[in-house]
Amino acid sequence: MFEAVLVANRGEIAVRVIRTLRRLGVRAVTVHGPGDADARHVHEADTAVEVPGYLDIDAVVAAALRAGAQAIHPGYGFLSENAAFAAAVERAGLVFVGPPAGVIELMGDKIRAKETVAAFGVPVVPGTGAPGMSDEQLADEARKIGFPVLIKPSAGGGGKGMRLVRTDDVLAEEIAAARRVAKGAFGDDTLLIERWIDRPRHIEIQVLADTHGTVVHLGERECSLQRRHQKIIEEAPSVLLDVDTRIAMGAAAVRAARACGYVGAGTIEFIVPSEDPSSFYFMEMNTRLQVEHPVTELVTRVDLVESQLRIAAGAAIGKSDVTMHGHAIEARIYAEDPDRGFLPTGGRVLTLSEPDIEGVRIDSGLREGGEIGSTYDPMLAKVIAYGEDRATAIARLRAALAGTRVLGVTTNLGFLYRLLGDPDVAAGDIDTGLVEARADDLVGLAPPPEVAVAAALAARAERTATGGWADPFSAQTGWRVGGPAWDTHVLRIGPGEPVEVRVRDGQVSVDGGEPVPAAVQVVPGGLSVSLDGLTRRFDYAAQSSGVRWLAYGPDTWRVSEVDTVRAAAAGAAMGNGALTSPMPGTVTVVKAAVGDRVTRGQTVVVVEAMKMEHALTAPFDGVVTEVSAVVGASVAMDQTLAIVETVEAVAADGADAAANADADARKESR
DSSP: OEEEEEEOOHHHHHHHHHHHHHHTOOEEEEOOOOOOOTSSHHHHHSSSOOSSOOHHHHHHHHHHHTTOOSSSEOOSTTTTHHHHHHHHHHHOOOSSSOOOOHHHHHHHHHHHHHHHHHHTOOOBEEEEOOOOOOOOHHHHHHHHSSSEEEEEEOOOOOOTOOOOOSGGGHHHHHHHHHHHHHHHSSSSOOEEEEEESSEEEEEEEEEEOOOOOEEEEEEEEEEEEEETTTTEEEESSSSSOOOOHHHHHHHHHHHHHHHHHHOOOEEEEEETTTTOOSSSSEEEEEOOOOOTTHHHHHHOOOOHHHHHEEEEEHHOOOOOOOOOSSSEEEEEEEEEGGGTEEEEEOOEOOOOEOOOOEEEEEEOOOOTTTTOOOSSOOOOOOEEESSSHHHHHHHHHHHHHHEEEEEEEEOOOHHHHHHHTSSHHHHTTTTTTTHHHHHHSOOOOOHEEEEEEEHHHHHHHHHTTOSSOOOOSSSSSSSOOTTTTOOOEEEEETTSSSSSEEETTEEEEEEOOOOOEEEEEEETTTTEEETTEEEEEEEEEEEETSEEEEEEEEEEEEEOOOOOOHHHHHHHHTTEEEEOOSSEEEEEEOOTTTOOOEEETTTEEEEEEEEEEEEEEEEEEEEEEEEOTTTTTOOOOTTTEEEEOOHHHHHHHHHEEEEEEEEHHHHHHO
């Protein structure tokens, strides 16, 4: 075994790999980019080296040599499937904990990968694609295959750049969008077009291959619960497969690994028709550890990171009779706002609490005080639950999600909790489209009235918490000579409409409702709020900006006080058609200039954050009167990037300007 291994990654996967390194007695080395020196993986490593960026191959290799590491573990993402990186590691005399560079290059090309495994008898999805194919050629092939079709980058993975196209009229636009993402994310705009299978299941097989010619599989993972082609909940085993299909898919996965001369831990991904699981098709191979590897670890009792390290050190796998026990299920926690279309979020982690529940494992890169920005992938942590049966595993996972607290950053915790409570999810009747079909029912839920009351009472308590004498006429407590008056708070909870809460001693009124008894008590880590005889305990944290965070059960709310004067002014500005960034990010495309006429729904600016694009479109037919967006510029959430006005408004402004100019001219002539 190695004496020291560098982990060329960050976040929860870096922490996860470091955990196994420590258990094996191997010194853990890591790298960090600028501004990431306070990240959790840096604190947990034995040695950390600053590099210009996580994608800087030369700097990462030099860091390993400088720190005395013998091997580099790439984790997933970043350089994990970069053939040039694997080759550079080998040239430096280090061991790459993964397959050879040639295998990464071969299986990273979806077109060549399909051809390679098909030659070994592995069934593949009908499709086409080759370097140099024009948009028109791809469109012609799509029509031959027949709609619906799936467009995806040949060099990519993780669902980035994938487009599902059901009709010919949007085909050209979707091909162009897929090329842009492919070029930006992977440096290669080659596209692959495949037949789309309705109600498909996404099932993958974990394989291990050593340098002695042994290839084994460790069963399957069900990964059909996805949003925008990205997995959010995974489990093992799949309730869809019977024994014969499981054996057949495992054998096909082993053949695929042998076809490319694989070494290490890898995953063969299959698309499986719900109506006929025996008709499965190879999609792609991931030549790295998967995000969802913990569910396999829990049901097989095999540490996959340890297996990777031992294989890289030259050891044989040792056994080929791996079996699965019980059931495991995982949920990915993202920095995103389900109530705002799952747009990326960010902020400082004010409070972090992870539950201690039997059968629950948490892989996390979070730490209190840590800053979540828009530079990296929005996945923050994973919560994984094990049970002797599927129902037990799901129940434990829901309890763990309800007990997880991340105050200061909006996440998808509540959404995941409710999704796992869906009857079809509970029954295992799922497919890759289920999340999108259910999303509207799982978001935009009104918070209980206690949330607004708790925030208002907390604000009032904080205002009166100063010591010594205070002028009662200047204090915002509702005190008056004739007795207590109402103290009014206008609050916005998340992206919802403002809520008016009036408070006076022992009473509150919400949105003009009848006053009811209310009280707040500060308790360790939170607030105990009583409203009309009902008491709830909220986790609570406040920011210096006046923003307050409250959590109850699986839900967390961001509450801010509304300046009614500024809100009125902002509303007037929005009437002009101001296009504001819905998230902190970077401008990638500006598609209109001042003076251009646009139609309702036409894209004006594109903003990207955390590998996700968002198009800002014209709210109505009109004229672009202002563009402040610049390609490559960083923008803040709610920053105005362009303004569209109606043709009539522009004409009226022009007439007013002309009239004013005439008036000025007459004054000067006098």
